Amino acid sequence: MPTSQEWKTFYAWGLAHGPLVMVEVMGQKMCIINSYRVADELLNDRSLIYSDRPSMPMVNDLYVGPVYKKHRRAFHHGFNRRESNGYQNVQTRENTLLLEKLLTDPDKYAHHLRITTGAIIMMIGLGYPITENDEFVRIAEAAQLAMVSAARPGAYLIDLLPILKYVPEWFPGASFQKVGREGRELSQELQNKPFAWAVKQFEEGNALPSFFKDLMENKEVASDDPVESQHIIKCATAVMYATGADTILSSTLTFILAMLHAPHIQKIAQEELDRVVGDRLPTYADQDALPYITAIVKESLRWESVIPLGVPHRVMQDDVYNGYFIPAGTIIIANQWGISHDDQVFSDPSAFRPERFLDKESPVPDPSTIAFGWGRRICPGRFLAENSLWLHVATMLACFNITPAVGADGKEIIPPREYTSGMASRPLPFPCSITPRSKVTGDLIKHSVASLPESY
Numbered sequence: 289m290p291t292s293q294e295w296k297t298f299y300a301w302g303l304a305h306g307p308l309v310m311v312e313v314m315g316q317k318m319c320i321i322n323s324y325r326v327a328d329e330l331l332n333d334r335s336l337i338y339s340d341r342p343s344m345p346m347v348n349d350l351y352v353g354p355v356y357k358k359h360r361r362a363f364h365h366g367f368n369r370r371e372s373n374g375y376q377n378v379q380t381r382e383n384t385l386l387l388e389k390l391l392t393d394p395d396k397y398a399h400h401l402r403i404t405t406g407a408i409i410m411m412i413g414l415g416y417p418i419t420e421n422d423e424f425v426r427i428a429e430a431a432q433l434a435m436v437s438a439a440r441p442g443a444y445l446i447d448l449l450p451i452l453k454y455v456p457e458w459f460p461g462a463s464f465q466k467v468g469r470e471g472r473e474l475s476q477e478l479q480n481k482p483f484a485w486a487v488k489q490f491e492e493g494n495a496l497p498s499f500f501k502d503l504m505e506n507k508e509v510a511s512d513d514p515v516e517s518q519h520i521i522k523c524a525t526a527v528m529y530a531t532g533a534d535t536i537l538s539s540t541l542t543f544i545l546a547m548l549h550a551p552h553i554q555k556i557a558q559e560e561l562d563r564v565v566g567d568r569l570p571t572y573a574d575q576d577a578l579p580y581i582t583a584i585v586k587e588s589l590r591w592e593s594v595i596p597l598g599v600p601h602r603v604m605q606d607d608v609y610n611g612y613f614i615p616a617g618t619i620i621i622a623n624q625w626g627i628s629h630d631d632q633v634f635s636d637p638s639a640f641r642p643e644r645f646l647d648k649e650s651p652v653p654d655p656s657t658i659a660f661g662w663g664r665r666i667c668p669g670r671f672l673a674e675n676s677l678w679l680h681v682a683t684m685l686a687c688f689n690i691t692p693a694v695g696a697d698g699k700e701i702i703p704p705r706e707y708t709s710g711m712a713s714r715p716l717p718f719p720c721s722i723t724p725r726s727k728v729t730g731d732l733i734k735h736s737v738a739s740l741p742e743s744y
């Protein structure tokens with residue numbers, strides 16, 4: 289098994305052996321899918337039997353077990369398209385504050401974005417307004433990191449060889465032990481602390497609209513049993529900030545990196561923005577009139593993957609697909625990075641080319657149907673995530689030029705497309721220059737901040 293950037297090795301296996309590759313690691317079968325059609329036919333069309341999850345330490349602690357279906361029901365209730373659109377005011381507010389930070393302190397763009405995505409998720413999840421050096425954000429980020437490293441394919445080995453659980457932490461190569469222990473502690477903190485805060489607000493009648501408040505007011509969505517319901521709400525809100533903030537951050541960073549690799553795209557987008565929106569900030573109401581911006585969002589989700597190998601599924605009963613036998617218990621990995629780079633489907637896959645989604649003559653799959661996963665396990669946060677990404681892209685391009693930083697030698701720095709390993713991936717830190725597009729940009733942003741309502 290490769291130990292980093294697994295998706296690239298799995299992709300190469302696909303090129304060598306075909307779109308469906310079976311490997312066996314210490315008796316555990318894993319099926320790796322490298323084709324959109326195969327993933328669609330197995331994970332979507334046969335979702336009924338392909339929607340189990342392998343046991344993943346830490347991830348499971350937080351989010352599986354017999355009540356899992358109830359979690360999912362709570363999520364799909366809280367974040368269907370209509371409910372997700374109901375949170376656009378939160379996204380608009382935090383995004384406007386982001387623009388102001390990019391105006392005054394552009395070099396720390398990645399830090400500002402991290403705070404913004406955290407603020408959006410905490411407000412929508414719990415109605416919690418974050419502060420500088422926020423404790424809950426710190427816990428959420430640490431728990432998220434532990435979860436991401438614990439959920440890599442190599443990490444399942446601990447389940448295949450349970451004796452590994454007894455290897456002491458100091459033993460060379462046994463860092464998974466530490467990750468597991470710290471992860472469990474963090475997941476407890478993550479579930480308990482923010483939840484206790486939110487319950488107090490709710491009981492005092494001060495809770496702001498949020499996923500949490502919605503579920504507290506509709507407890508039967510989670511469960512008929514009030515004790516179980518409380519538990520599900522606690523876990524679901526914790527999962528939300530463990531999964532939501534970093535994923536949106538990663539896709540926005542990919543968009544910024546892409547602007548450095550494909551500067552001409554930025555010009556086309558800005559021409560569309562100037563023509564359609566003029567000299568105000570784009571809003572969600574402009575979405576239909578800005579197809580090129582929407583195409584950039586789609587291409588950002590395709591060009592590099594937030595979750596390159598998806599989240600593994602497990603087939604619950606024996607199956608036969610195109611003559612291949614897939615036994616019950618096989619772990620199914622949809623190589624979302626590989627599927628998004630299949631040149632039979634996306635021509636010149638390495639190029640950042642939003643136009644591919646505007647060509648009505650030869651339609652290609654919408655990357656949302658890849659990036660957010662499959663079947664019954666499809667990401668319930670996808671509408672919320674797309675809304676956030678869309679506004680970041682539209683308003684950043686309306687206000688700023690995103691260009692390469694200039695090195696000490698006077699040459700432009702085009703950062704390589706290097707990404708972190710782990711279940712969720714994001715670009716390694718890179719420098720870039722974010723400058724206002726015109727003299728009035730500053731006034732426009734300051735005026736927009738001043739016009740924000742006092743509170744949500």
Ligand code: HEM
Nearest residue numbers: 531532535536539594595599659660661662665667669673
């Ligand atoms: C760009 C942002 C995001 C991406 C690319 C993304 C991607 C994914 C993927 C690939 C899966 C696994 C699907 C599968 O098993 O086939 C997933 C699951 C999940 N996502 Fe997201 N996600 C994003 C944002 C969010 C947000 C904002 C939330 C919270 C509101 C969220 C909550 C979840 C949850 C709870 C699951 C588990 C679903 C299950 O196991 O049934 N995600 N996501």
